[in-house]
Amino acid sequence: MPGRSLPPKLYFYAVRNAKKFCLKTYGEVLKSFRVQTNSAASISSNSKGSTTASSNSQSNNELDNNKPVDKEFIRNFSIIAHVDHGKSTLADRLLQFTGTVAPEKFRDQYLDNMDIERERGITIKMRATRLWYRAKDGNCYLLNLIDTPGHVDFSYEVSRSLAAVEGCLLVVDASQGVQAQTIANVDLALENDLEIVPVLNKVDLPTAEPDRVCQEISQVIGIDATRAVRASAKYGIGVEEILEEIVHLIPPPKGQVEAPLQALIFDSYFDTYRGVVVFIRVKNGEIRTGMRVKFMTTGVEHIVEQVGILTPEEVVRTSGVLSCGEVGFIKAGIKSLHDAPVGDTITCCDNPCKEPLRGYKPAKSMVFCGLYPADSSTLFENLRAALEKLSLNDSSISFQPESSSVLGKGFRVGFLGMLHMEVVKERLKREYELELLTSAPSVVYKFRNLQGEYFMESNPSKIPNDARHFEEPFVKLDIVCPDQYNGAILELCQSHRGSLEDMRYVSNGRILFKFLIPLAEVLTNFYDQVKSRTRGFGSMDYEFHSYRPSDLVKLDIAVAGDIVEGLSCVVHRDQAYTKGREIIEKLKEYIPRHQFKVVLQAMIGSKVIASDYIQALRKDVLAKCYGGDISRKKKLLERQKEGKEKLRQLGKVRLSPEAFAAVVAQKF
């Protein structure tokens, strides 16, 4: 550990202050001590509400949020990183350092305002805020910050935020180094032609290796990271240097105030009282209260009622103007999110711009499952109303009614990924008090029927038995891990039908693998397996690649001769028997014994590939026959057999929701 080379007194000092363990010389430690004490003084003075220690917070009082700012002094940036590398913590420190949030209002993860985000410690929604910063050059800058989520399910949010800024802070954990999502996020930033400012975070950790990570960034990402700020968002180290880098490296917004209005919608939400609130980045011209504006893709026109800025709370601008380069919100009496789609361009009706800005591809649901009320008190109509309300603020949710013989009436709902699905289910439970049962998650399959027509279907029970030529979605999967786990990762991906496309060293001892793999294989448990096979050192990221042919079959499960909708699934032909057996074993545990023998079968079309049965309950019909002749006993047994056969033909086995849930949980 580098810290061990320090003289004992300084080593103790460094440990006590959770400081830069990577510092090797006396001079470096002293220098870093000064930096830390300065920033800490500034942060603590802000947190006490005093303006004496931080020249920056003093200057804020002089600044007017109400007036448009000269774009030379605006910097718009996002924070991007692999999950848990410290984006939200860094955003907190920037808010504190610049005195943006009053100390008494401050709480950790300030920009994550959903309960689920705070409890799970993850960012789900991007959030924008403005910060005022008095730089060392004496000028006061307006910094518009957009914090983004790190989880792969929400990478759509990242791409939206990146289209609204000129640069980004690339936060890399100095102990973990470049990870799969670091690379994915940098690719998005490069696509948007952004200035990337690298930050090595968590240098306080004893395992931090900033020099190695610097090299990795240069090697893998191709940007010079030798000047990267070495920071600890947790302890407020390096915050001022990061602000200086933002001011000096990220270019001011381009665009002309005199040009026709062109504003990009990067987010929006529906408020019951205020209607749709649209978050915009003004790329050209100005938007004013009272102006008649047009949403270019939908063609809808509205009059702007309110214009405001994000501090991060929404503050209405009494001046009623948002000018070129600024980030803010408008309200224009819009009733539906569909009228103001994210990625659309707003222009002025009187003096329209010629072309819309480059928008985004609409978010596409990748995973589908059936959601059903778990008990009769949760009505289908309540579920419909809740889904309608949720989708008002989350346009990536899609849903349509479906019904199942076991679970009754419900909805087939589409999500961006498994985490998104969990979050939506959790919100339905908390915000709408809905107890729900879920059918097995599935992707959308493409197939042909006997007539050669193509279909797409996400509900396996609806796929006809004559379906042929299956195609399924494949993803590009990146995995980064130490090279000693090569074998484990290759084995894992191959056993999940992945094919290796490329592998290369990202630094000494760490490898980046690139696979093409079916989406259905990485949806559940796969990430846990990557983590466990690499002892927590592996990371992964994936994005949709294309539909590709696969040797898939539809597997049905029949209980007492009836196919159970909701338990059907599409599997690879080689896995059909194993999967069928597993489901049957689970059903055996949960279905109680009946008066008749219950047959359980796994079938492909009409062909049974695995089967088992649950023994019938037996009444001892001979109990009262003491002695007696054998023909009487035989007759009684014969009659019992006939009765059971009749029951077997007529009797229905009702699968309890618990049995259903257990099989679904086991299946995926």
Ligand SMILES: Nc1nc2c(ncn2[C@@H]2O[C@H](COP(=O)(O)OP(=O)(O)OP(=O)(O)O)[C@@H](O)[C@H]2O)c(=O)[nH]1
């Ligand atoms: N030791 C140390 N821990 C840090 C530092 N910065 C953040 N952390 C911790 O790392 C964890 C993740 O931090 P977050 O800020 O939530 O990370 P994030 O990148 O915003 O996470 P997502 O939004 O889920 O992608 C938290 O437990 C933080 O306390 C740091 O500089 N040093």
